[in-house]
Amino acid sequence: MTEAISGRAIDAQRFRRALALHAAGVVVITAQCEEGPVGLTATSFSSVSLEPPLVSFYVGRESKTWPRLREAGCFAVNVLAGDQAELAARFASRGVDRFAAPTVWELAPPGVPLLAGVSAHLVCALHSTMDIGDHVLVVGLVAEAHIDPGGLPLLYHRGRFGHFVPHS
Ligand SMILES: Cc1cc2nc3c(=O)[nH]c(=O)nc-3n(C[C@H](O)[C@H](O)[C@H](O)COP(=O)(O)O)c2cc1C
Incomplete structure (x- = not known):
């Protein structure tokens, strides 16, 4: 079998x-670098480990946001709610100020931008990275989480x- 597909x-x-x-939840990764806040939408977010608490996402090597996220050294994962498709x-989108109105956000300790109205924030220190294919695997050590227990997720499919519709 392996021989049949190798190469x-x-x-x-x-x-x-x-x-x-593959339906995926949607997050926005945010960080504060010297020039100000940066962030990008991602569906490649995943949990990695419980002990230590690690999460990950993949970012394209061509991303203009990635070098600034890396420089910041810490980032927030904003888990988007069902009404946050816009x-x-x-x-x-490129060529827009992603943090200008109507985006509502605040700079929270230790200096990470948090988006308003999301289901959860995970505040992470950059743990490790690995180049893989045309993306970089980014792993974060989660320091704290803010949770809206009633939050329903935004999904991306085809x-x-x-929206997520639970079975009754
Ligand atoms: C639904 C959706 C999911 C996305 N997921 C990812 C992702 O997981 N990783 C990634 O690098 N870009 C992803 N992108 C693209 C980025 O949001 C962004 O458009 C791209 O990185 C270019 O912006 P940048 O140069 O600021 O990084 C996604 C876009 C959309 C619309």
């Missing part, structure tokens, strides 16, 4: 179509934002 790689378009079927789109 083969799926066609890029088919790969994207398959991945688009915010997600803004933090994925190129569209949507």
